[in-house]
Amino acid sequence: MTRHTSDFLRQRSSNMSLRSVAAANSLNTSRLSSFANPSEFEKKKTMSDAEKAFIVGNLAGCGWLSLCDSCYRDLPEHHTESLALRLRDDRNSCSLCKVMSTKPEAFTEPFLKFMQENPTIFHAVGYFKDKASSLGYKELPARDDWSGKLEAGGKYFVTRNGTSVIAFTVGKAFKPGNGVAMVAGHIDALTAKLKPVSNKPTKAGYVQLGVAPYAGGLNETWWDRDLSIGGRVIVRDESGKTSSKLVKLDWPIAKIPTLAPHFGVGIMGQQNKETEAVPIIGLDNSDISSSTAQPLGPAGSFAATQPPRLVKIIAKELGIEDYSQIVNWELELFDLQPATVGGLDKEFIFAGRIDDKLCSWAAFEGLLASEANDDDGIIKLVALFDDEEIGSLLRQGARGNFLPSVIERTVESLCGESKTFGPGILGQTYAQSFLVSADVTHAVNPNFLGRYLEDHTPRLNVGISIAADSNGHMTTDSVSTAIITRVCELSDCTPQVFQIRNDSRSGGTVGPMLSSALGVKSIDAGMAQLSMHSIRATCGSLDPGLGVKFFKGFLDKWEKVDAEWQ
Incomplete structure (x- = not known):
């Protein structure tokens, strides 16, 4: 032909x-x-x-x-x-x-699309699973025996609770005892979750929704925003089988109305979050006509504890006719305004949930884009956790055993029948490993320059920021900084540095808890953003791609850089 x-x-x-x-x-x-x-x-x-x-x-x-x-x-x-x-x-x-070739501008639109289509942590994990599967990664169910299922050159992922995911590749030249190049971050974000009983009495003709803040959600930036609802729904079918389904509504369903300044009360954090930050989701003037909406389902059923019209909407979205099939749900509010580029030359990204979809998405992309050479002798791994914003204490959080369990089961499987697996091999593995704790850090704000430590002011659209803290809130030290600086040199990345002032309070990351549990060399490094913990934040339009470039560079170059150290 x-x-x-x-x-x-x-x-x-x-x-x-x-x-x-x-x-x-x-x-x-x-x-x-x-x-x-x-x-x-x-x-x-x-x-x-x-x-x-x-x-x-x-x-x-x-x-x-x-x-x-x-x-x-x-x-x-x-x-x-x-x-x-x-x-x-x-x-x-x-x-x-x-x-x-990891051109940063190639990843701007994909990041915006990811942010728009995956508003909750459940959707984000589903996205990562689907994308990894499409590139040949195999899922390893945690309840299965992994013996004989892993091999050098393989690509795998594991999830926990539908809210945390670990994906990794095994080098073609991997041998038991070789190290793991790890990136760990979090995909949870500040939000407001529906309470177990979210149905509230109608007040003055308004249908309201019972929600509870997750981390710093429901702060003053949430007022008067177009909020929608999404998450996962636990459904039991006619045969009695229970499964989890994802749902998200594509129109704004909730609003937290501010009180006009004419009443003499401001809205800058003075409101009671239990009584004055309650979302309205509809109108119901039935009290005027002496008729009231009846709950769906019998007393004691889950549907009876939720706003009837909301139950009907969620059921319709899932194609469910029998409301009793809804056993429970984990739904949350999210800002519906799309992620978008902005600025004179579209040099910004304005979006919700940047903390920390930015680093987690970029790290996962970096793994998917990483090289698979015949002489690769390490495991390349990205772990994205839930619950970082509330202390990482739950089983899907970084303080749990998810990451060490996956590494240990992986090494055990790769040892095969050689009988070499044990504390010695694990100790050798961790001693030859390195962790990048990837979380967003603070970009310099031009209106508050005095709040920043001089010469520690990361800028947008420049590159990764190495975060340090003298009190151990970050896991960075001189050795890890030298290592990552070398990675940046080999990957054509520009490192920046951030540290909080002595008279300010440092936040925390998953770095210290993971590095201490595993005993691995580690660093805190992430992309910079403005307006952290606001419902809408700002990063540079090139920052998602600059993140991909750095994380891919780390995963591909770590083995070479490690060989340069004694």
């Missing part, structure tokens, strides 16, 4: 970016003529770099792609069925080449 030349393909698609989806599909119908042997291509088992970049860059549904001829030929047809394509001579303008 004759292969079309680049000139021919470019001529055919010169106006592709303006074509309709139908026209793009007509091109895709004949795409296989670009390959010498289409039947072999369709049966191809090894994922091409272009296909990997397509998935890592979250380019499905982006509308159009600029592709170089090489990526065009290597990208399977099913990925571009609904896309319009523009072929380019210059690989620097190819969408897939930008992802493969």
Whole structure:
């Protein structure tokens, strides 16, 4: 079969970016003529770099792609069925080449899309699971025996509680006792969760919702925001089998109304969160007509403890007709306003839940984009935890045994039947490992320069910030700083530094608790943001991509850097 030349393909698609989806599909119908042997291509088992970049860059549904001829030929047809394509001579303008070379600008739109589509921690973990699976990662159920299921060169992930996830790759040259390059962060965010009994008496014609703040949620930045509801619902089907389903509403359903200044009361943190920060979710003037809404389900059932109209909406979203099938739920409020770029040159990202979807997403992307070379002798791992904002004390938090359990079970499985597994191998593994505790830190605020320590003022769109604290709230020291500075040098990343003033209070991260439990060398390093703990925060539009570049660089370069130390 004759292969079309680049000139021919470019001529055919010169106006592709303006074509309709139908026209793009007509091109895709004949795409296989670009390959010498289409039947072999369709049966191809090894994922091409272009296909990997397509998935890592979250380019499905982006509308159009600029592709170089090489990526065009290597990208399977099913990925571009609904896309319009523009072929380019210059690989620097190819969408897939930008992802493969970790150009920061290639990750701005994917991050915005992730933030918009995954408003709760349950949705975020589902996203990470699906994305890892699409790149060949295998799930390891925690209740299963892992013996004989792990091998050098393998890719795996494990979840706990649907709110924490650990993903890792095993180097092709891995041997028991070799180290683990780890990035650990958190995916929980400040929010307001529905109470176990969220149904409240109607007041003055308003239907209200009983919610409780998670961490610093319901603060003054939550007032007068467009809030929606999402999370997971526990459902029991007709056969008695119980499962968990995700739900999110795509319109604002709740509002916490402020009191006008005419009443002489401000709203700057003076309100009682139990009685004065109660969301309104609807109107009910039935008391005027002497009729009241009846609860759904019998007394004592879960549905009877929740606002009837909310139960109906959630049931409809899940396709449930029998409300008694809803056994329980974990729902929360979230800011519905989309994540967006802003600024004169679109150099900012304005979004909710940046703390800490920013570092967790970038770290996971860095793992998915990391290299798999024949001489890789380590495990590359990313662990994303729940409950960091409230102390990490629960089983899905970093203080639990999730990470050490996964590492120990992994090393045990990789030891095979050699009988070498034990405290000696684990001690050797941890001694040769390194942890990056990845959490957002404070970008310098131009209106409050006096609040910052001089020469410790991270900027947006520059690079990773190494965070230090003299009282051990961070796990950074001189050795780990030298190591990560070297990683940045090899990865073409620009490190920054942050430390809080002596007269301010430092926050905490998962770093100290994990490094002390595992005994591994470690550092705290993350991307900078403005307005931490606000319902809407700000980072740089290049910061997601700069994060991906750094975390990928760490995972790929750690083994080389470690070899430079005695």
